Amino acid sequence: MASLVLITTALLFVFYVAPDDANQGFSQRIFYFHVSIAFTAYVCFAAGAWKAFRHLWKRDPRADLESYVWVHQGLIFGAMVLVTGSIWARISWGRWWVWSEDELVLFLILYLFYCAYFMLRFSVDPGPQRANLSAVYALFGVVLIPVSFAAIRLAKEVLHPRVFTLHGPNFGGWILVTYCIAQAALLVLAYTLYRVELAGKRLDLRLRELKEVLA
Amino acid sequence: MTNAEKYVTAAYCVVFAVVLAYVLIIALKLQRLEREVDELAGRTPAAEDEEREAAPVG
Numbered sequence: 482m483a484s485l486v487l488i489t490t491a492l493l494f495v496f497y498v499a500p501d502d503a504n505q506g507f508s509q510r511i512f513y514f515h516v517s518i519a520f521t522a523y524v525c526f527a528a529g530a531w532k533a534f535r536h537l538w539k540r541d542p543r544a545d546l547e548s549y550v551w552v553h554q555g556l557i558f559g560a561m562v563l564v565t566g567s568i569w570a571r572i573s574w575g576r577w578w579v580w581s582e583d584e585l586v587l588f589l590i591l592y593l594f595y596c597a598y599f600m601l602r603f604s605v606d607p608g609p610q611r612a613n614l615s616a617v618y619a620l621f622g623v624v625l626i627p628v629s630f631a632a633i634r635l636a637k638e639v640l641h642p643r644v645f646t647l648h649g650p651n652f653g654g655w656i657l658v659t660y661c662i663a664q665a666a667l668l669v670l671a672y673t674l675y676r677v678e679l680a681g682k683r684l685d686l687r688l689r690e691l692k693e694v695l696a
Numbered sequence: 697m698t699n700a701e702k703y704v705t706a707a708y709c710v711v712f713a714v715v716l717a718y719v720l721i722i723a724l725k726l727q728r729l730e731r732e733v734d735e736l737a738g739r740t741p742a743a744e745d746e747e748r749e750a751a752p753v754g
Binding site: 571692 | 698699700701703704706707708710711714715718719722725726729732733736739740
């Protein structure tokens with residue numbers, strides 16, 4: 482419910498309150514969700530890595546499934562980043578994708594890396610070995626997040642706008658307020674979807690165990 | 697509607713469609729789980745006893 486209210490508020494702010502950007506005009510409005518979704522994807526991957534770390538360190542029996550669900554959320558949000566980013570690129574650069582842009586390519590590498598997480602996970606039978614392999618892989622993936630985030634700041638030739646610099650966000654006023662609301666909305670949405678998916682997965686597991694007992 | 701407005705609308709529609717598809721998939725999965733729970737409930741010893749009691753005698 483909170484995510485629904487926040488998303489609606491964010492959309493109202495994006496389309497009715499936030500002013501047009503001086504350089505990009507109306508197309509800049511994609512950024513409120515595009516940047517928020519990208520940050521949310523990073524948070525999901527980081528949360529997946531944290532749960533993976535807990536699995537390896539504390540042997541927390543719930544952590545493997547939680548890590549998997551966070552990575553899955555990150556992949557869904559990552560797909561949205563790629564699609565919304567491509568749409569923005571089409572408006573601003575006249576192309577859907579620019580291979581010379583480090584930020585774009587690194588995010589694609591990060592995305593494909595996590596796609597391979599699922600290939601690895603489902604190629605091993607369920608059990609401790611699968612949980613350990615998945616956890617190590619998720620921990621490796623998290624290293625790519627700061628690389629992806631820093632790429633735009635280290636790149637020599639930059640087409641992709643710098644939304645955040647070392648001195649803080651590159652915007653203020655209503656644009657900042659709208660961005661903060663959109664960011665909060667997407668973080669809450671990701672957490673809500675995570676809780677729902679996790680509950681479904683746990684129920685599925687318990688049902689399978691129960692079926693085996695009754696069989 | 698300008699080109700920029702069309703693309704911005706498309707971007708937000710994509711986000712909406714992805715979230716909607718995800719919610720639908722989860723809803724379908726929960727429906728399947730509910731069906732399985734009902735099946736299992738019917739297979740428990742208590743449910744079998746109830747069935748036996750409800751059978752007509754004589």
